[in-house]
Amino acid sequence: MTTVQAAATRQQDAGRPNASAKSLRPALQPGSSKASIPAPPGYVILDWDEWSTKVVPRRKKIMEPIIPEKGLVEIFSKRGVGKTFFSLGVAIAVATGTDFLRWKVPCPRRVLYVDGEMAFADLQERVNWMVAGLKVQPKPGFLRLFAADLQEQGIPDLASDDPSGREAVNKALDLGGPTQADLLILDNLSTLTRTGSENTDDAWAPVQDWLLMLRRHRVTVLFVHHAGKSGTQRGTSKREDPLDTVIKLCQPKGYKESDGSRFEIHFEKHRGFFGEDAEPFEAQFREENNVGYWDMKSLPKSVQIQQVKELAAAGNTVRQIGSLVGKSKSSVQRLLTGGRQPS
Template structure:
C-alpha cells in the first residue's frame, strides 16, 4: 500500500505522502536478472520498415530543455553545488504540473524520489518550494513519493521491487539521489559492472516508460560523472551542474535527439516555512533554500549577493502595498546586509528600473517591476 497516515500533518486532510521503507538490504546478488520462461519476441518480429519508422513519434519533453519522457538522464556536479535542491525542485514541479523556473512542464505526473542518503530535511525543502511558488502541498499528495532508502542496482531483489513500484504508481519520473549510494558493492570505475547497473536501471525505466534522473558526483577539477564513462555514453541527457555562493548553472552537455550545448542559470532564495505548515518546529528547522531562475540583473551589479538579497526582500515582502526604502533596508539588514550596502543596492535597482514606485514622490513605496518578478 503506497503511503502512510500522518494524522498531525497540517497541510493535508487525508495525509501521508511519504511511504516508509525498510533500510535493510539483502546480500548483493548476481547482476543478471532472474531466469524464467522467456516472453522475449524473436528479433525478426522486432524489425522495422521505413513505414514503421514514420509512425514513431519524437521524444516529448518532461521538463522542456532539461528532461525528456521515457529517457535516462544524469545530473552530475561537485559536492555542495546544490544538486539535491535542483532535483527536488524539478520533482515538485513535475508532481504539481507547474513550470519550473523558465522550463515548461506540459503536465503533472507521479514522481518517485529515491533519497538514498536519507530523507531527513526533505520536508522543509518541499514545503519551502510550495510556499514560494504558491502551490498547495495537497497538490503533491499521491503524486510525490519519497523512498528513504537506496535501490541497489546490483541487487536482483531491489531491481525487481523497483520494477513493481514504478509500475504500481505509474511513475513519470524516478530520481536516484545519489548514483553512488545506489551502486554499493559495484566497482565505480568498471565499465562492465556499471554497464550491468545501467541495464538493470533501464529495466526499471521500461516498466513504467518513465524518465529516470540519476544524480552523481563529478570528479575533483573535472567534468562529467565520476568513475566509468559508461554512464556518460548511455544516458540520453547528460546534464552538468556547477554551483556555489547561491548560484547554479546547468550545462546541457548532451541530449541525443534534442538541442543541446545550452546553459541555464539559477540562484537560491532563502525561505522560512510558516509555523502553520511545520507546527512545533523551531525557526531554524523551518529555514531552507529554493532554486529560482536567475535574475536579469545578476550579471551586472558589483555587489551581487547584496542585490540578490534586496530583490528577495521585494519578492517575498512587498506584496501589493510595496515597501519604503527604510523598510527594505531593515529587512535586508535582518538578512545580514549592512545598512550602507542596502541603500546602495536600493539606489542601483531604482536607477536600473527594477523597482517601481507605487506611492508618491514624497512617500515612495516600491514593488518589483514586472520584468524582474520571474522566479518569485
C-alpha cells in the same frame, strides 16, 4: 532439388570454413520477391517497409526541452554544490505541473524520488520550503518518496547481482500498474549503487540494463552523481552513452558560503535541443521565513568564453564544441578569440 534438400545443403555448407555468402542465403519461396527471414523467438525484427512506416507515439516532454518521455538524464557536480536542491526542484515542478527555472512543465506527472543519503528531516524541510513558495501542492500519489533513512535496513544495492533493490524500486514505481510513475529520480549513485568500482564498465552493466528496461516501460529516469577532482563525472564514461541530457552544476566565480545553493547550469549533452535552449545560466535557491524561492540569470560572456576554451584545450574541434554547447561554428570561433571576429 526440393526446398527441404536446399535447406539441408545450406546447413551443411554453414559448417564449412569456405562456405560462401551466396550458399547461406535463404531460398526464395515460389512467387516471392524477397526472402522470408523469421525473427528469433521472443524478438521483434523490422524489415524496411515496417521500419519506415510503423506508427509509434512521439516522445512528449516531461519538462521542456530538457527531460523527454522515456528519457535518461544525469545531473552531476562536486559535493555541496546543490544537486539535491536542484533535483527536488525538478521533482516538485513535474509533480505539480509548474514551471521550473526557465523550463516548462506541460502537465503534472507522477514522480518517485529515491534518496540514499540524506536524513529524512532535512528532505522534509527542503520540500516544505519549495512547495510553500509554489503555493500549490502535489496531488495524492503524484510525489512519492523512497528514502533510505526511513528503511530499517536501508535500500538494497541497486547495482548488485541480487535484484532485490531494483525490484523494490519497481514496486514503488508501480511498474506496469495503473499508477505507474512517469519520472524516477535516483539521488545519488554513490549511495544507491555500491557494488564494484565506479571506473569499471562491468559494475555499471546491471544498472544500465535496468534503466533501459524502465525506459521500454515508459519511465523516465533522472539520476544524480558526483564529479571527480577534475570536475568531470566520476567513474566509467559508458554511463553517458544512452543518456539524452547531461547537466553539470558548478559554483560560479566569486562564490561565497553565504550564497548558499547558488550554481551554474551547463549542458554537457543535449539530445534534441540546441541554441538558446542549451545556453548555460546561473540559478540560486533561497529561503525566507520558511518559504523557498528560485532566482536565475544569464551568464556573462566571459564564462562562455572560458567554457569553449576549456573544451578546445581538451582536444575538441570547433564542430564538436559547437555540438556540446549548442552554438554554430562561427559563434564558437568568436568565443575562442575572446568575442572578437576571427580574421
